[in-house]
Amino acid sequence: MQLPRLQSAALLRRYKRFLADIELPSGEVITIHCANTGAMTGCGEEGDTVWYSTSDNLKRKYRHSWELTEKANGELVCVNTxxxxxxxxxxxxxxxxxxxxxxxxxxxxxxxxxxxxxxxxxxxxxxxxxxxxxxxxxxxxxxxxxxxxxxxxxxxxxxxxxxxxxxxxxxxxxxxxxxxxxxxxxxxxxxxxxxxxxxxxxxxxxxxxxxxxxxxxxxxxxxxxxxxxxxxxxxxxxxxxxx
Structure with a gap:
């Protein structure tokens, strides 16, 4: 399956189940959507690398979606259920x-x-x-x-x-x-x-x-x-x- 174009950032926190704050390489902090309603144990920790996609739908409140997590050891986790x-x-x-x-x-x-x-x-x-x-x-x-x-x-x-x-x-x-x-x-x-x-x-x-x-x-x-x-x-x- 081809993934949408992804960009990376550092995870700051996940909250309210559906939201996460990430820090871009530029230092800017943005809020993205998280489709995973589970506990996400071990794949959503502060400092993890987040790979996120961007929607062309300008009506979306949160245009960016959390797709993958990359762990410090290089392992990848698709968190978009x-x-x-x-x-x-x-x-x-x-x-x-x-x-x-x-x-x-x-x-x-x-x-x-x-x-x-x-x-x-x-x-x-x-x-x-x-x-x-x-x-x-x-x-x-x-x-x-x-x-x-x-x-x-x-x-x-x-x-x-x-x-x-x-x-x-x-x-x-x-x-x-x-x-x-x-x-x-x-x-x-x-x-x-x-x-x-x-x-x-x-x-x-x-x-x-x-x-x-x-x-x-x-x-x-x-x-x-x-x-x-x-x-x-x-x-x-x-x-x-x-x-």
Missing amino acids: ARANQLVHEALQQGKIAELAQYKTIKPEVKYGTENSRIDFLLQANEPQTALADCYVEVKSTTLLTESAVGMFPDAKTERGQKHLRELIQMRQQGQSAVIFFAALHSGIQRFQVAEQIDPHYAALLKQAHQAGVQLLCYNCDYRIENAIPTALWLNHAIPIQL
């Missing part, structure tokens, strides 16, 4: 997710379930004669990294995430296929583990979903750097999941 769905959509279209490559029809944001949910992607086979069930795919942006290169989700308690797991379990009970897809957007993540210490209820539901036949996938990502500026990222390959 909207990018996770875009990455997965692109990979599905290109057949890059081997476990889901048999599906040819991709329908984003489809209403489903008994709790008034929208599935990120409904996948269907093109051939009506096939016995392949519809597949419901829920995507989760994963940025929390432990010292042992393990990525974790969630980084905060998530009632919304719990609801999604209940919905996927119901889809399996109805004979459909279901997938929870963790997009590991921190370049340091090499393995995945549910963050039981942060949200034990989510962890218990994830294990219940797995036992019910919901498929768990986690793919890491790669970044392209040109002239010291991140210009693109893409899903790379599946990494091990430990429940």
Whole structure:
């Protein structure tokens, strides 16, 4: 996925969930929008390098958006949660997710379930004669990294995430296929583990979903750097999941 043109600055603080103050190389301080509503543990600390994009929409109150964080060790983290769905959509279209490559029809944001949910992607086979069930795919942006290169989700308690797991379990009970897809957007993540210490209820539901036949996938990502500026990222390959 090609990234918008990015510029860098130093993070001063993140506040009110959606806002962050950054210091430009010129010394000017500006406020930018942050699309990530999570805790952003380890990827939004004072002094981190922020890579931000600029919108052409002059009506926006905050024209700049926080896209990536660069850590002191050079690791990159995509903190714009909207990018996770875009990455997965692109990979599905290109057949890059081997476990889901048999599906040819991709329908984003489809209403489903008994709790008034929208599935990120409904996948269907093109051939009506096939016995392949519809597949419901829920995507989760994963940025929390432990010292042992393990990525974790969630980084905060998530009632919304719990609801999604209940919905996927119901889809399996109805004979459909279901997938929870963790997009590991921190370049340091090499393995995945549910963050039981942060949200034990989510962890218990994830294990219940797995036992019910919901498929768990986690793919890491790669970044392209040109002239010291991140210009693109893409899903790379599946990494091990430990429940």
